[in-house]
Amino acid sequence: MPRLFPKLTASRLQAATYLCGIALFSISFLVFLNSSISFVVTEVIGQKKNVGDAVGTLGFADELLALVACPLWGMLSDRIGVRAVAVIGYCIVAFSLACLVQSTNVYPELLVGRLLFSLGGAACSTMVTAVLPSMVAEREQDKDKADEEQAAPNGQVARIREEERVGRSGSIGHATSPSVASELTITPASYASEYQRARTLQPKGSEEHEEVEEDDLDKTAGTSQLAGLVGFFTGAGALVALAIFLPIPAYLQDDGYGQAQSVQISFYIVAVIALLVGIFIFFGLRNLPGEENKSFGALLRPPYDENTTIGPDGHPHTTLSPAPSYFILAKESLKLGFSDPAIGLGYLGGFVARASSVGISLFIPLFVNAYFVRTGLCTSNPDNLTDIKKQCERAYKLAAALTGIGELAALLCAPLFGWLGGRAARGKSEWPLLVASLVGVAGYVSFGLLKNPDAFHGDGGQWAFLSVILIGISQIGAIVCSLGLLGRGVNQNTKTPEPTSNGRPGTAATLRQDEIGPAEGDETAALLPNARSKPESSAIDRSRLKGSIAGMYSLAGGAGILLLTKLGGALFDSWTEGAPFYLMAIFNGLLVVAIVIVGGGTAIWRKRKVESPSVGTS
Template identity: 70%
Template structure:
């Protein structure tokens, strides 16, 4: 996998585990449970009345708990590691699936089982975001080696300057000391440029090291495209493999309650197997060294190493930030870093869009059939629609299948686009996804005939759901890519920018301030610790310690989008028009579109002005 995807710094086993373990099954078990929970109520427990109300209450409780659990799991992963949280999450999911079919009543037994599943599912979905930056993060030994080489180069320049300025030991007393060829008066622009190569310039090609940052962010965007693809494939796996299990066991002679229970046992066992797979496959993940369960009761310390101008190493141990400070900083970054802020907003829209596809498209289709007298009842949940209006269920399944297929096809495309434009404005693909979403949701909300197979105008339903699927996966992939860029790439770019401001360019003249002014024997290259100067926690731009917290806030934003759409959109669906949830989603996408245009456009204008100013200065 690492050879196929060269920008990854994780091993092939780790990348495979991430895609085939965490990403593939992140929502697979949730899709299975949401589609089969009504059978647990009717067949296992035996409740025949108010099934829709029970299923709705269980789903609402699930989302409410997940809204709180996602940030907490993210915070916890910053202390004990993303692998540990993912393993715990899938184990909880497996145990909860077994306990659910042991329930004898809806309240409290089935409710407690569903809350347990929500707790584990929140950990699984949050780790999809938290593990992504680790796939392209530099390993500590690589970073340390690079810093050591840079410091050695810097000290070498300083040592050579000292040797050149000392009087020759072999010269006679009567002769004057020969002038240094590297003195301030003889430094030329060419010589200074050759000696002032820093960490942001490749010593062989002369290319800015900002390219390394761009490569890292590009790798994150492309990997996010694969994550979106495997996440969608996981949903199809649940629909194609997990959901048919009860019917298969009934054909082999089991009763309906037994077939449902056996299916839950098998899917629960698969969840535990996924946890074992993750436990072994994500060992030694980059950026996860030093994190363990013991951090829960021992105060962890962050170790930082600084090198002074004389080459002496100074190691400083500082207590790790508290849980409250971690989540506060993650939330604050949403307002101070445009990549992370747009990532949060994209997650809000993406998760709400998933509800629009899985819940409101079937309800919209069913409302059309009831309104036109094609169905005799008005069921309030998907299972009743399947039983009482099979034609509506078939059409809804076809439309949602088309949307998900379009999403699967376009997931790698959005990842590729994010990687291609990362050196420019990587927000633009997200803007495109939002624009497509505005058109798709408005078109679907105004449909008079969603039956794409019969009647006049039904072909527009095909186009609308394709646009909806493309918009949803674009929001997912682009928001994940932006978060990865904010955690890994953005920090490097800022570090390069800050350091370049502090150093003279290759056109610096002897009279200007810079490394050549003042003490002539000062190293032309700053020490590796310079990139951390001025930061209150000693980690300027380093956000790897926040990836779990950022992932938690991202999942929280998505959960808020789901709750808002399901409650408000559902109420407007009943009281106003069946197209109301889709109009809400169009508004969400319009807000995202405007945000990207304002933030990305403003950054482009500032970059253009800076480029013009640099040209004038040169």
Template identity: 65%
Template sequence: MARLFPKLTATNLQASTYLLGIALFSISFLVFLNASISFVVTEVIGQKEKVGDTVGTLGFADELLALVACPLWGLLSDRVGVRTVAVIGYCIVGVSLVCLVQSSNVYPELLVGRLGFSVGGAACSTMVTAVLPAMVTKRQEEKPEHDEQEGVEQEQEPEQITPNGHAARLQEVERPGRSGSVGHATSASVSSELTITQNRYTSNSQTRLDGAGSDNAPKQRVEDTVSGTSQLAGLVGFFTGAGALLALAVFLPLPAYFQAHDQSRPQSVQTSFYIVGAIAICVAVFIFFGLRDLPGESEKSLSAIWHTPYDESSKTDEEGNLHITLTPAPSYLSLVTESLKLGFTDPSIGLGYLGGFVARASSVGISLFIPLFVNAYFVRNGLCTSNPDNLTDIKENCQRAYTLASALTGIAETAALLCAPIFGWLGSKVVKGRSEWPLMGAAAVGVGGYIAFGFLRNPDAFHGDGGGWAFLAVILIGISQIGCIVCSLGLLGRGIAESSGSQTFAAQDKPTTRTLGEAGPVTGGETAPLLPSSDTAGEAGGNDSQQDRSRLKGSIAGVYSFVGGAGILLLTKLGGALFDSWTPGAPFFILAVFNAVLFVAVAVVSGGTALRRKQIKDEELVVA
């Protein structure tokens, strides 16, 4: 069966499960709960006073716990696997939704249910980022058929001591005139063509890795991986936005549907939560079967929580003897420390973190502060008298404001949904050059959109007086938000993929390195070890490239979610305070500053990269 995603190493089922399971539902359950939690308070529990304060407290507790839970889930996934964490997360979400509507009071029952949902939702959202690199991870167990046959033949061949003192495998050569029953015969090697030396071992290894023997094959393979990651990130953004629309179009109307079929309002809310909770459990089952045998996850299991896993490394001494060493895998603390450090040492990872910070903060700007801005405008102009802190009151007593806020947020999310694949396509097309540029464009659009919305005097786009500019502003905001999401995910995948690719070829590129025009043998004598030692690999690739960052994908995803949660908390508290004390446009001005900082960071990184490339090119010309 042809691959639906030719640049991915994951199967069609695994890629479809990732998009239709993890990405689609990662946000839909959260959107459903945020929009319907007030009905649980008013209809199920029966509280009619200070509903807005209660909902706000529950939401703040949710985000505060998620801030801690996201990196912990990411660390855990590096030990037990991303599939296990995703399945556990969706199971917790399903159980929490059922428990929420069984509450008889806000504190502690409803609070405990909301915190349980936060723990499960943190696992689901973190795995959106963690599973992405696994979709393009090279399957180490896959080898070309002819290589496997060659390996079997080599294992059966005797050893011969060569003049350089090393043990070498003799190749079987077919002798003319032999009958078919004999086929091959083994003879002592007297030709350097049949004796494995350092030079020939390096050349043959490089040829096998490169396929056709092209020096550009490893680089092209890494570029294809990064390009595939960018395209997949665009689809992830699309399906994430589709998940939000799924919650708005299917999940939220369920209470009204059941009320129309003779259920009371409390019963209709409870039934809706039961159904959505059951859907979450079904998603967990779908992920359990759909993500089986994910590349790079075969050795991970739940037992790693209690038993320390070991990493295997090999080293060849001066006598040509191969030594295998088992070392304890890095601790949880070292994993998160290394992931944090990468944010300051690797431009792709650092920009990915910063882009996630801006993207998550932007989501609050759309879902929380746009409706609040609209409602404040109607209250300020005497068009409605509702309590802006009570969502239910807004719906019933200020229908016009609620309709306008829903329309503006819907337009923003629709623009984001449509532009997600475009940003993924842009990221894949400029991968050979400035792959940060789409993120810079998203940040620039965000600066313009947020400033324009913050200065709006009339957000009512349906009633003239300049309100039509609100449509343009929210479209720009939606484009900026999805651009930051898609590009930040793509940059994280790029940082992981390029490191893994450089690690694969670093040790083998070292012995064959020559300056332009240099003649003579490659570096490394005939008596050099056949396999490079770990020290040699470190010299070739450096400490950073020597590490395979695919083992850190969960930890990096956890830090990414942690940084995004910090952006949400910062904007919620600071933007809310300035909204009351300064101007309703304050949260949008803060978001404009966030995007401006991101724009400058991308410009600095791109400028530094261009300068380094120019220096390298000048050095090559001087050597030539």
């Protein structure tokens, strides 16, 4: 029976820090800046003309830098740790917010401040994805225990486990001998998945084997359920910005401060909050599972791993081999998008999800305003939300109501998609993401076809509410399900291939793939007739790639935003006002096709595995 709340290996403080620190505020400061940057231009700098052009250019530069910065932050977190990158990100955000209101011109001062904010914001948003697998990751001492069992002769495994059970009961104390395995000292056994290793040690159908199966399913389901909570807290973070941060200048003006001074002080207050969030993360994410050997010292140490094996004489033999470089980390995380269905669909889901956020926040207000201009209810055609508010208040109120309803639907459905994702994960299915994509197709097409989005005055406009609800559900479904798929891909304990040492005496030995069978989820290897005759290979533990995978996920999302804003904006002006929504429907349709193809291929493989038990086993 699925759990209502995820089963975590992280402590309560670490989980609270992740949800209430990283997830909650990852978008709050961005929403605050996007909504108030025009006031910096008009009130602080004093520029009254071409405000829309300046704001648009700053936003485009922000996304362009984030497109590059996200993968770099992700790869850096694989060396120094996710906590360090998150703290650095929020400190940069705090510093940039203070610098922005000290600008005296748009170019270059305000542009530099916005780029600095983009750099810090990219670190914060990337760590939302990178920290997720650590919440359910296996702790280092548990890995060491498994490595010790694998290194021990088969006859001693039962004795070790029996001694541990007796020790836990309090009758006889038992302390396992220290293992040399760690993230930087890896035994050959650690290259095999924990799941495969446990299946080798315990006969299939035994109570111990079933316990391993259940633990693996709990971890997979827990990742999806936690992703639902992340989606909820991320949405709540946007509400924090709208309800708490944005009204600050108005409160200050009521106390007698001028407009420019009110904007400056509000930015200083939010900057202090960002700094406090960084401090909270620094203490709250200490000793995070899977991060034991990551620190700033890794940047100074030579890029080598210690490879330790248990020789025929029973003694460990240690050699040095080159550790994965940043280029290899990036290449492997990119390759996983094509070789692993879960991670590939996660990247594609992130592309659709991030683009959907722009469809809601940018193009719905523009669509509503264009309707009011076309019908003569407004006489101007502003190009940003702030100008719409000033020049056509009725259009602004309708746009705010529609976007608010869409975001509320997303907020309420986030835990639901997390729960559904947890259930689907037990069957390694992607049907919740398929549902979200189909809902997105319906929502975007129906909104793009609207002749009248004015839901308050009838004539078919009431359908606008249903359309934005469908859009909001689709957006949060894509976010939660794609995060869950990435977490599943990282924590399924498979490894990515990496060139090995030459195997001569005295160097690290490797574990043959035909000795352990294909890794869980490696359908391709199971179907290849000569898979067992391949040369010996070692692998990179995916837990070491979670930052790089998170960076690629953010990169895909940034590409979706740039494509929708540029292509959708151009088609909005040159073709039809519904073009951005039709484009989003196409994005969701492509995701549907990808899910069907991947799901169909997996179903065929499973059917062949049932019909021929030799498929997928050693």
